[in-house]
Amino acid sequence: MTPAAPQGPEAAACPETLTGKATCYTGRDANGAFYAIAVPTHWNGSLVVHAHGGPDLGDASDPARSVEDLGRWSVMVDQGYAWAGSSYRRGGYGTRMAAADTESVRRVFTEAFGRPGHTYVHGQSWGGNVAAKVVEVYGGDAGPYDGALLTNGVLGGGSRGYDYRVDLRVVYQYYCRNHPRPTEPQYPLWQGLRPDSTLTSTGLRARLQECTGFASAPGDRTALQQRNLDDILAVTRIPERTLESHLRFATFTFRDIVSGRLGGRNPFSNEGVQYTGSHDDAALNAGVERFAADPAAVRDLSYDSDLTGKVDIPVLTLHAMDDPTAFVEHEAAYRAALEGAGRDRHLVQTFTDEHEHSALSDSEYAASIAALDAWVRGGRRPTAASVAARCPAYDRGYGTGCFYDTGFAPAPYASRVAARPGGLAWPAMTAAQEREWSRVAGVGIAP
Structure with missing residues (x-):
C-alpha cells in the first residue's frame, strides 16, 4: 500500500x-x-x-x-x-x-x-x-x-514484557473454558485469538463477566464466579481493576503480534512455569495449556x-x-x-x-x-x-x-512475573535478516 x-x-x-x-x-x-x-x-x-x-x-x-x-x-x-x-x-x-x-x-x-x-x-x-x-x-x-x-x-x-499476559491468557482459559468455548473452533492460546474470529471487546467482556462476575458487586456473584476471580487474580497478580484491559491485550493485541506481525509464529512460552496461589495449584499446573516459543519469532519480537x-x-x-x-x-x-x-x-x-x-x-x-x-x-x-x-x-x-x-x-x-526456566537462546539477526525484517515491517527511516 x-x-x-x-x-x-x-x-x-x-x-x-x-x-x-x-x-x-x-x-x-x-x-x-x-x-x-x-x-x-x-x-x-x-x-x-x-x-x-x-x-x-x-x-x-x-x-x-x-x-x-x-x-x-x-x-x-x-x-x-x-x-x-x-x-x-x-x-x-x-x-x-x-x-x-x-x-x-x-x-x-x-x-x-x-x-x-x-x-x-x-x-x-x-x-x-x-x-x-x-x-x-x-x-x-x-x-x-x-x-x-x-x-x-x-x-x-516485547519478548518478556508481556509474560504476565501470557499467563493470564492460559490461566483464564483453564478456569473459564469460554475463550474459546468448547463448541467453537479451537486454536492455540498463544495466538490470543484465531485470525478470523469476529469476537469484539464487548463480547470478551461478556465472557469475562460470565466466568468471574468481575463487574458485579461481590454479593451478586455466584460462589464459582468468586472462586474463579480469586484464583485468576492470585495466580497472575494482575489487579482486579485492570483485569479486563489485560485480557483484551492478551486477546486482540496478541492476535496482532502473532498473526499480523510475525506471520503466525509463536513468540511466547510458558513451558516450565509453576503457577501458584490458586485453591489447587497441582490441578492448575497439570491442566493449564503449555507451549514453547519459536526461537525465530522471539528473535524478531526482541x-x-x-x-x-x-x-x-x-x-x-x-x-x-x-x-x-x-x-x-x-x-x-x-x-x-x-x-x-x-x-x-x-x-x-x-x-x-x-x-x-x-x-x-x-x-x-x-x-x-x-x-x-x-x-x-x-x-x-x-x-x-x-x-x-x-x-x-x-x-x-x-x-x-x-x-x-x-x-x-x-x-x-x-x-x-513467573520465570521461564532456562530461557531461550537465538542467534542475532544478520544484516540481510534486518533488511528483510525492515521491509516486511515497513520501517522507512534509516538511523
Whole structure:
C-alpha cells in the first residue's frame, strides 16, 4: 500500500487547554502517519517529541490520536516547549515502526520551524518502549536528541514484557473454558485469538463477566464466579481493576503480534512455569495449556521491541509505584539493561505513590521535564530527591499534587512475573535478516 502524499503542517485548532497559549498544526508525513504540532506563544526554543502508547489496533493512521495526546500532555507546551507527536502510520504492534514515525515528526518540525535548541523525546506506556527505542536507534552522541523522559513505560520489551499476559491468557482459559468455548473452533492460546474470529471487546467482556462476575458487586456473584476471580487474580497478580484491559491485550493485541506481525509464529512460552496461589495449584499446573516459543519469532519480537541499554544521552523515568498496567518492576528490567551495557550513568529513575497508568500529576510532568532540561544544559546528573524537590513550585500552579517516594526501588522484574526456566537462546539477526525484517515491517527511516 502506497502512503498518501505528505500534507502540512497546516494551521489547526488547538486543544481547549492550549487556547491562547500556542499555535497548533496538523499534517501527514511521507509514511502516511498523521501528526500534530504545537508551538507556544512564548516558546523557550526547545522541543518535546512525543511517542504515544497503546498500541492502538487498526490498519490506518488515526488523525485524532496525536491531537488527543497533545491535549493530554499540554503541560509540556504550557511550560514553554514546542510539541510534536505522531499517530504512527498504522495501528497495531511495531516498536521500531513507531520509533521511525516519531523520528519522522521531529524531522517535519525541524524542516518547518528550524532546529530547536534542545530536543527531548517523551513516551508513556508502550510509548515509553517506543521512546526508549528512539534513544537507542536515533539518539547517539551526535544524534538529534538531547534527552528522554519515559513515564509509566513498558520497558521490559516485547519478548518478556508481556509474560504476565501470557499467563493470564492460559490461566483464564483453564478456569473459564469460554475463550474459546468448547463448541467453537479451537486454536492455540498463544495466538490470543484465531485470525478470523469476529469476537469484539464487548463480547470478551461478556465472557469475562460470565466466568468471574468481575463487574458485579461481590454479593451478586455466584460462589464459582468468586472462586474463579480469586484464583485468576492470585495466580497472575494482575489487579482486579485492570483485569479486563489485560485480557483484551492478551486477546486482540496478541492476535496482532502473532498473526499480523510475525506471520503466525509463536513468540511466547510458558513451558516450565509453576503457577501458584490458586485453591489447587497441582490441578492448575497439570491442566493449564503449555507451549514453547519459536526461537525465530522471539528473535524478531526482541529485535523490534527489546531494549539493549546502549544509551548515550540522559534518560529520566517517572513511574507510579502502583501502576496497574505497566508494573513498576519494568523499571528494574530497564535499569538492568543499562547496567549490563555499562550505561546506567545516563539513567535517573523516580517513583511516585500514584495508582493509575494513563496519566500522572501535571506538576510531576513539569518537574520532570525541567529536571531533564537542567541535566542536559548543565551536565549535572540529578537525584530522585532533587527532581522531587522541584515539584512543589510547579504544584502551586497546577495543584495536581507531588507524590514522590525518593527511597523506593523496584524489586527485580522476575519477582513479579513467573520465570521461564532456562530461557531461550537465538542467534542475532544478520544484516540481510534486518533488511528483510525492515521491509516486511515497513520501517522507512534509516538511523
